[in-house]
Amino acid sequence: MGGGRPSAEAAYWSAGAENDIWSAVLRLPRIFREIIILHAHEELSYKELADVLGITEGTVKSRLHRARTKLAKLMKEAGSDVETDLG
Known part of the structure; x- marks a missing residue:
């Protein structure tokens, strides 16, 4: 194979x-x-x-932090071990 493309299996799991x-x-x-x-x-x-x-930039940072925390909790409750790296 090669070409730097992900395998079909890797693409499936990523999706x-x-x-x-x-x-x-x-x-x-x-x-x-x-x-x-x-x-x-x-x-x-x-x-x-x-x-x-x-809103202020400070509020943006606070909201994003809280959103990421809540998102990680939802993912954990759903049994997912996926990292939620959303910015």
Whole structure:
């Protein structure tokens, strides 16, 4: 094989892990869900998040930390050992 591409099995497990993470993201309360999506998926900076959401950068950092903590808890409760590295 080769070519630097992941195997079909690795791609399958990677896609499954991503689905598990986003399933958990969708179970977060709205204020945490939106900040995770805007930061991880839309790749907005702290400053951009603050501007879009009408909050301070300090609040952005606090909310992201709380969102990641809640997300990790949801993943653990679901029996997942996937790391939730979302920004």
